[in-house]
Amino acid sequence: DVKVTQSSRYLVKRTGEKVFLECVQDMDHENMFWYRQDPGLGLRLIYFSYDVKMKEKGDIPEGYSVSREKKERFSLILESASTNQTSMYLCASSRQRGYGYTFGSGTRLTVV
Amino acid sequence: GQNIDQPTEMTATEGAIVQINCTYQTSGFNGLFWYQQHAGEAPTFLSYNVLDGLEEKGRFSSFLSRSKGYSYLLLKELQMKDSASYLCAARGNGQNFVFGPGTRLSVLP
Numbered sequence: 001d002v003k004v005t006q007s008s009r010y011l012v013k014r015t016g017e018k019v020f021l022e023c024v025q026d027m028d029h030e031n032m033f034w035y036r037q038d039p040g041l042g043l044r045l046i047y048f049s050y051d052v053k054m055k056e057k058g059d060i061p062e063g064y065s066v067s068r069e070k071k072e073r074f075s076l077i078l079e080s081a082s083t084n085q086t087s088m089y090l091c092a093s094s095r096q097r098g099y100g101y102t103f104g105s106g107t108r109l110t111v112v
Numbered sequence: 113g114q115n116i117d118q119p120t121e122m123t124a125t126e127g128a129i130v131q132i133n134c135t136y137q138t139s140g141f142n143g144l145f146w147y148q149q150h151a152g153e154a155p156t157f158l159s160y161n162v163l164d165g166l167e168e169k170g171r172f173s174s175f176l177s178r179s180k181g182y183s184y185l186l187l188k189e190l191q192m193k194d195s196a197s198y199l200c201a202a203r204g205n206g207q208n209f210v211f212g213p214g215t216r217l218s219v220l221p
Contacts, residue, residue, distance in 0.1 A: 004154075033208075040120070042199070043155075043211035058208070090154065100145055101209070103154035 003027070004104035006091050012110045019078040021107050023091030031094045032074035033101065034058075034066065036087040043090065049074055081111045114138045116212035118200050123218045124190055132185045132198050132215045140205030146174055146185045147199040149214065155199055158185070187217075195219045 007022040025032065031050050035043040035058075045058030047066040055066050063085060067075045074093075078085055088108050092101035115137045124130040136144065143162040147155035161167055161176035161183060173186040187194055200212040 035211075040213055042116070042213040043201075045208060048208065100157045100160060101155075103147075103156070105154045106152075 004091055004093050004102050006089075006104040006107050008107050009105065010108050010110075012112060013078075013081050015082060015111055017078075017081045017111075019081050019109065019111075021076040021078075021089055021091075021109070023074045023076070023104055024072050025074075025093040025102070026072065027093070027095075027102075028071065029093035029095050029102075030071075031096070031099075032068065033092045033094075034064075034074065034076045035090045035092065036060070037090055037106070038087050046076065081109075083111050085109065086111045114202075114204060114210045116200055116202055116210055118198075118212040118215045120213065121216045121218070123220060125220050126190055126192060128190050129186065129188050130190060130217065132187075132200075132217065134183045134185070134200030134212055136181050136183070136200070136202040136210070136212075138202045138204035138210060141178060142203040142205065144174075144176055144183050144203070145201045145209065146183075147201065149197045149199060151196070158198075190219050192219050192221065 004025045033048040034046045037043050049055050049068045065077045088106050090106045091104040094101050118134045146158040149155040159174040166175045171188045176183045197214040197216045199214045201209040
């Protein structure tokens with residue numbers, strides 16, 4: 001089974017802190033994605049990557065950056081956390097473009 | 113623009129049949145996925161439609177009409193464990209998915 005692992009299930013950070021969310025997949029998938037999930041809004045794409053060292057902005061990239069130095073790892077960075085970034089963050093991977101996703105269990109981030 | 117619409121909440125009784133509708137607007141169309149997400153857990157893949165018609169997979173079926181921009185997920189013989197959110201996601205020309213807000217289904221005894 002493909003596994004997508006997110007390093008933390010719950011995080012509490014202070015406003016202004018730099019926050020790193022880590023995601024690792026173990027099935028050699030090319031594509032990785034970061035979404036946030038908020039009630040009533042569904043999943044919104046923050047950033048995605050189709051290859052190592054490649055990144056593309058999704059629909060809501062403001063306030064975020066990403067890093068993909070190795071194929072299996074895709075990191076989401078909040079440069080200066082703000083309260084409106086309190087959310088559930090979901091990482092996903094897929095074998096090829098357009099294929100279905102395998103999701104991680106999510107990180108519930110609270111910024112106080 | 114791109115948009116996915118689905119009901120926010122639905123309630124049904126154990127053993128019954130429930131249909132969750134999804135309408136979509138995307139730039140081009142390259143498939144529609146349904147995911148199930150239990151509270152506090154990751155979404156998991158349920159079904160995929162790219163051609164018109166019904167795809168059946170055990171108790172779950174999914175239907176697609178591309179001309180109407182419409183899909184539904186049909187759940188038969190409902191069980192308590194089917195209480196979850198059901199996410200509709202459409203893939204347009206850009207190869208990435210647009211997700212709907214999810215439908216929270218409550219199955220009552």
